[in-house]
């Protein structure tokens with residue numbers, strides 16, 4: 001899917017995801033699946049919490065594995081979900097298997113999944129950079145795989161996730177994955193070739209925004225505010241501006257114009273930002289991060305091919 005077709009698909013997803021505007025206001029339909037998270041770290045923890053809070057899954061429908069037993073105990077105490085130390089067993093007992101370890105251990109993880117997985121299971125990868133083809137090559141022929149790229153605001157239900165279909169995944173698989181990731185934020189469905197760009201934008205984006213918030217807070221201190229007030233005002237301004245844009249659906253340029261009165265303060269500040277090349281700097285940052293994601297993905301794909 002290319003060009004305007006891809007844009008139309010993204011647009012459809014935008015609108016589908018739009019119904020979630022504020023956290024907690026929405027409950028999800030029950031998914032009626034058994035989902036295993038292999039690697040119970042930050043991202044898996046965020047998804048488990050989101051899926052339970054939205055009512056999409058029950059604790060008895062979630063399994064997780066980790067090499068760290070205390071983490072499994074923590075998740076059991078917090079959410080009532082079962083923890084296992086065998087990836088193979090978890091894969092055998094689930095019909096949705098989420099690969100949520102770091103990409104670096106996929107060479108050990110995939111053979112374990114392959115031994116356990118059932119013929120009718122869906123495999124969902126959240127690992128940055130690992131191509132669908134490399135995952136499919138290590139699983140039984142015909143396994144349905146979906147690759148995703150979430151981001152850390154999923155931890156507070158404000159994630160942005162892109163989902164890409166593998167060779168054998170069905171429309172129903174995409175619907176299911178969309179429901180899973182909508183439990184922690186917003187979702188777009190894209191072709192896999194765009195996931196490096198997603199990594200460069202929304203995957204790495206929280207780092208850019210934290211830098212911007214920190215810089216704005218420094219600026220507030222420079223003009224006389226206390227650090228604490230400056231940080232709160234900076235962070236809330238970023239949050240509120242994003243919320244205003246998402247909830248009104250207005251073009252950012254129009255919302256910017258609403259703040260810029262003739263001869264006023266905002267236009268004076270904007271002039272300085274343009275003179276400092278902020279727009280170009282952000283474009284360059286996303287472009288560089290996208291290129292780095294592509295490079296890392298190729299390296300990891302090659303490493304897995306050798307196995």
Ligand SMILES: NC(=O)c1ccc[n+]([C@@H]2O[C@H](COP(=O)([O-])OP(=O)(O)OC[C@H]3O[C@@H](n4cnc5c(N)ncnc54)[C@H](OP(=O)(O)O)[C@@H]3O)[C@@H](O)[C@H]2O)c1
Nearest residue numbers: 039040041042043066067100101102103126127128150151
């Ligand atoms: N964090 C992000 O911004 C972000 C964004 C998008 C996608 N992702 C992807 O999400 C995935 C998880 O990231 P994360 O931040 O949640 O990582 P994480 O917190 O490190 O979680 C991974 C967990 O898996 C455990 N583990 C290691 N080897 C294992 C094995 N063989 N079997 C079972 N568990 C194992 C790790 O234990 P040890 O710590 O002891 O190794 C850790 O507890 C990564 O693939 C990453 O690329 C992350």
